[in-house]
Amino acid sequence: MRFSGVIAAGLQLSAAVASSGNGQIPLGQQVSSSSSSHHKRPGHHGHKKPNIVFVLTDDQDLHMDSLNYIPLIKKHLIDRGTLFKRHYCTTAICCPARVSLWTGKLAHNTNVTDVNPPHGGYPKFVKQGLNNHYLPLWLQQAGYDTYYTGKLFNAHTVENYHSPYPAGWNGSDFLLDPYTYMYLNATYQRNRDPPVNYAGQHTVDVLREKALGFLEDAAANAGERPFFLGIAPVAPHSNVESALFEVPIDNLPDLEEQVLFTPPIPAERHAHLFPDAKVPRTPNFNPDRPGGAAWVRGLPQLSAANVAFNDHFYRQRLRALQSVDELVDAVVTRLDALGLLEDTYIFYTTDNGYHISQHRLQPGKECGFEEDINIPLIVRGPGVPKGEVSEVVTTHTDLAPTLLRIAGVDLGEDGGFDEFGFDGAAVPLTRRDLDEAEVGRHEHVTVEFWGFAATEGNLFRDDEQRLYVNNTYKAVRVIGKEYSFYYAVWCHDEHELYDLKTDPYQLNNLLHASARPPTHLLGVPFDKVIARLDALLFVLKSCKGGTCTKPWAALHPAGNVQTLRDALSPRFDAFYEHEQEKVKYNRCEMGYIVDAEGPQFETHGAVYRQGARWSEWV
Ligand SMILES: *[C@@H]1O[C@H](CO)[C@@H](O)[C@H](O)[C@H]1NC(C)=O
Ligand SMILES: *[C@@H]1O[C@H](CO)[C@@H](O)[C@H](O)[C@H]1NC(C)=O
Ligand SMILES: *[C@@H]1O[C@H](CO)[C@@H](O)[C@H](O)[C@H]1NC(C)=O
Ligand SMILES: *[C@@H]1O[C@H](CO)[C@@H](O)[C@H](O)[C@H]1NC(C)=O
Secondary structure, three states: OHHHHHHHHHHHHHHHHHOOOOOOOOOOOOOOOOOOOOOOOOOHHHOOOOEEEEEEEOOOOOOOOHHHHOHHHHHHHHOOOEEEOOEEOOOOOHHHHHHHHHHOOOHHHHOOOEOOOOOEHHHHHHHOOHHHOOHHHHHHHOOOEEEEEEOOOOOOEOOOOOOOOOOOOOEEEEEOEOOOOOOOEEEEEEOOOOOEEEEOOOHHHHHHHHHHHHHHHHHHHOOOOOEEEEEEOOOOOOEEOOOHHHOOOOOHHHHHHHOOEEOOOOOHHHOOOOOOOOOOOOOOEOOOOOOOOHHHHOOOOOOHHHHHHHHHHHHHHHHHHHHHHHHHHHHHHHHHHOOOHHHEEEEEEEOOOOEOOEOOOOOEOOOOOHHHHEOOEEEEOOOOOOOEEEOOOEEHHHHHHHHHHHOOOOOOOOOOHHHHOOOOOOOOOOHHHHHHHHHHOOOEEEEEEOOOEEOOOOOOOOOOOOEEOOOOEEEEEEEOOOOEEEEEEEOOOOEEEEEOOOOOOOOOOOOOOOOOOOOEEOOEEHHHHHHHHHHHHHHHOOOOOHHHHOHHHHHOOOOOOOOHHHHOOHHHHHHHHHHOOOOOOOOOOOOOOHHHOOOOHHHHOOOOEOOEOHHHOO
16 A cells, blocks of 8 residues: 555656756756666676675664565575674764775865764864865776765755855756755755755655656666766664854854754655554663763653654654655666666765754764664665675774775775775675675764754753753774673763673763672773773774774784773783773864874874884883
8 A cells, every 4th residue: 555655756756857947957967867768778788897886774673673564675685695783983974984985085184074064064074174085086987987965064055056166076966055954945056057946846856856857867887887886875873953054163053052952754655654653662762761971861751742752753753754665666677777776876875864852862863872873874785795784893994995995996904094094894785795704893983073962852941951062072882792781981081881781772871980890801901901991991082094994003003902801801901901092182172173082193102013102112
């Protein structure tokens, strides 16, 4: 029932978009190829390099069951590809996460750490020189035609979209602020054309037609040239009615006034779905006992009315995702019709995760909890195992290297650091690589955040805040066979440690003053484990290139330590507990201001060389 209605609605919509005169004319090729017919063309199997379609949703969770509500994505991608269950973003907010995705660098190396200037947004991306040094340009150099539609970066606006244009795209149709997150009043900006408003049309449905148009354009050349197509819908992000990007961040009261988040808006045909769905009542759902860092710990329990609203918010997310489900179905169907499906990798992920009511939090992100950082990554394509669920640890910084490797670019000994500045390592995509990664791949994720956390739901109390400042922290997530930790140090010197083996919902911060930590972890005294985690974080918080994937090698150049388990050897006790500097900030800042961030490993770190200090060696 549902699907036939959906198809009918989809057809009407294509007709509406086609007749709106928004012709799909690719740059540098002034004839539209969209009129080409959909039947399979012969001769596509000869080309050497595979195509890549990359679908990037916004704020989609892995932990609140969103994957169970998108049956077409399940059918086309999860059942036909590999789901990476341990995939993480490294900075849990839109713009920094996307900049990390499209550059392969951690936020401390892009220094795009916020959604808005001065520390983030499209202007900061340009200022950092990244518009001349990111994925689409590298793909073009590798012989790809590149297309992108949807949200690119925050603060990419109706005013600055041409100064300069985002580089590297053969065809582009970007959502622009301040209309990016308005589900029913989107503004898109195509190639070098002026922005076009789509009042009254559902943004994801508009996007679907744009994506299919680019697919046709790309297919016209697919015999000779492979293509990359990025598709970035806003769902299931909140609907945002504001000019947030215009307000300076040092003016918090004004900023609070301007922020108007409302639940996502589904297409009308989906508005009635899932009437009984609720946020999963996991143990960390609106818990009786507060937890987390100070600002989270200070949150009162949510009222019944608040919980009911948050459940509604949750349903709106699932409903808004239905348009994405149909979009993916349409793209896969079209790829198949064009005879390109078997030669095309399809990636599906999201910029960051989301929480609703866990730890008493209102809807939002920006935290280091699993809900915010552990997100879906699904890949299907040539050689990718089907129906596989992998537990190898991967992050957003790994995806640019992955795509270049697919594009046949030799990343060299240093994994592409010298040439591309990569901090990540390509995601294993074949049976053999996945098996090897089970034993050889790193076990950690670098997590970092600067600035404030925002409440995206309704406020239910007079004293409730919309923005929480000093949400500035560094963290490391470590996932080994016998352990699973999240360790964080905050700018105001709070510390967090969750042992996710025994506390998967992160309810018990073992480093809080009120905690009664175990005397031992992993068979060694508790403090000894903390000392190792702190040193690991010390390396990661300013790492570059290979050090970000092999941090233990920076501490132990002899190469005899590759995991937390290795580092726990008692012969390193003095090194970790007494010789190494501890992670500590000098103060809280809204951005990456190095002198606020305490000792730096490169200048203050101790290195273990058979017991001798670094300073004794050089
Ligand atoms: C990062 O950018 C901020 C401005 O947004 C600047 O003050 C800071 O020095 C930069 N940090 C680094 C490490 O370049
Ligand atoms: C895409 O852009 C690249 C770089 O400008 C160019 O070399 C290539 O010919 C373009 N492809 C098409 C189909 O125009
Ligand atoms: C919808 O977008 C247009 C700009 O394209 C703007 O003028 C108008 O105010 C917007 N409507 C709302 C309700 O925000
Ligand atoms: C945030 O941190 C700054 C600098 O460390 C401090 O001066 C300020 O009082 C803090 N604000 C809040 C609300 O905690």
